[in-house]
Amino acid sequence: MLTQKYGYYFLQIVFCCIFVGLIYLISPYVLKQNISYYASLLSHTLVIEAKPLPRLATSSEVLPAIVSPIGPIAGYVESQHIVKDVQSTLVKVANKKDQTHSVLDHQPTIFLYTTHNRESFLPHLNQSKPELAFSEIINIQQLLPGFEGHLSQAGFKVYRDQTDIQTILKKENLTYQKSYDVSRRALEKIIQEVPNLTYSFDIHRDSNRREVTTVRIDDVSYAKLLFVIGKDHPGFEKNEIFARRLSEALNTKYPGISRGVKLLGGSGRNGIYNQDVVATSVLIEVGGVDNTMEEAERSLEKIAECLSVLH
Secondary structure, eight states: OOOHHHHHHHHHHHHHHHHHHHHHHHHHHHHHEEEEEEHHHHHHHHHHHHHHHHHHHHHHHHHHHHHHGTTTTTHHHHTTTTTHHHHHHHHHHHHHHHHHHOOOHHHHHEEEEEETTBBGGGTTTTOOOOOOOSSSSGGGGHHHHHHHHHHHHOOOEEEOOOOOOOHHHTTTTTOGGHHHHHHHHHHHHHHHHOOOOOOOEEEOOOOOOOOHHEEEEETEEOOOOEEEEEEEEEEHHHHHHHHHHHHHHHHSTTTTTTOOOOOOSSTOOOOTTTTTTTEEEEEEEETTOOOOOOHHHHHHHHHHHHHHHHH
């Protein structure tokens, strides 16, 4: 019995040794298979994660077409392949467009009117006496459309009043001295429509004779310009500063075309000339009784040219 018992334990030990040996022999193969399996899974996972990359590359091929109008930034975005940079750049472009619209919205504006709208020029009336240089048909008001055209070409938005002031004076039984009160109505009306009006020009014709009001530049005759500022209102200095700048700009480019700036006020004069409404309001005397419409038109064209640079 004892021999059988020990024989049983001996067989158990032998079987355990055989089992351990088999495990030892088989384990490298199993381990290798497991490694291959997990490596395959890992490799497969990486491929899955890598699938978006071709789409990114495809998108990047479109980037130059999207970004090319933007300028130097295009190269940066194309090299980085970062979509958010494109979005950021497009926002900047949109802002730039907004700035463009803003500039257009703030286009400088000018109001043109003629308080003494029937002032005219003797050569067109077959008259010789200065006191007869007035006309209901041929007068300085006819200069406004051409002046408006030059100003528009120079980048200004122009508002023009064609009111026949003298007819209103007669209708309302007002004296000639009330002309500025009547023309002020149109100015105040345009201020309501265009609160930030940039300039207002009241066009007149001086009563001086040809030797005072004419200049030749490059063998072409021009009507001299005189800028009149009323000094009987607070803040007239701003009007004066603007008028002097414009006068100097004109004489710098076209020597002698401007007679300068004249301050008027005191007893017997209007002294305001509606210039208290806009700080850059100016009364402009264009030529005199002996000048022609053509000479006056040439000078107004030079105002538009110099004003565009001055602004």
